[in-house]
Amino acid sequence: MTARPARRSAGLLLFRRTGQGLEVLLGHMGGPLWAKKDAGAWTVPKGEYEPREPAWEAARREFREELGLPPPDGEAVPLGEVVQRNGKIVTAWAVEADLDPAAIDPGTFTMEWPPRSGRRQRFPELDRVAWFALDRARQVIVTAQAAFLDRLAEHSG
Structure with missing residues (x-):
């Protein structure tokens, strides 16, 4: 029996400098399972990719799919990888850029809802995005x- 390869996602973490310090742009996961959650429900805009696709290209493609906007140009700061509790490996880059959260036009996904109802409904990948100071971001990401x-923070310090 062969093990299934780990699922991989790649994303872009936008950041900006304000009078209060660094802020990052996070997306709140869409769909009914996350609707009433805050802590742990915010994420770097990201998405899955196949092993043959370069992670950097996937991160830029997924930014466009998740937010409906072109990925910003600018220096990409590699942030490395993390392994989430579900086993998914996430690779991210930080890019300094500003973006108006009201400008997003999120991609969607379809799932059966309510469960076992036989009805399929469409939901936004991210139901909202917002800028967070790093301390607050740590509480919700x-x-x-x-x-x-x-x-x-280490890179920008």
Whole structure:
């Protein structure tokens, strides 16, 4: 029996400098399972990719798919990889850029909802995005992804 390869995602973590310090742009996961959750429900805009696709290209493609906007140009700061509780390996880069959260036009996914109803409904991949100071971002981001915030702070410090 052969083991299934780990699922991989790649994403871009936008950051900006304000009078209060660094802020990062996170997306709140869409769909009914996350609707009433805050802590652990925010993520780097990212998505899955196949092993033959370069992670950097996947990160840029997924940014466009998740937010409906072109990925920003600028220096890409590699933030490395983390392994989430579900086993998914996430690779991220930070890019300094500003973006108006009201400008997003999120991609969608379809799932059966309510469960076992036979009805399929469409939901946004990310139901909203927002800028967070690093301390607040650590409180709401998917636990494993907090390492990206620490690495960004080290790089920008």
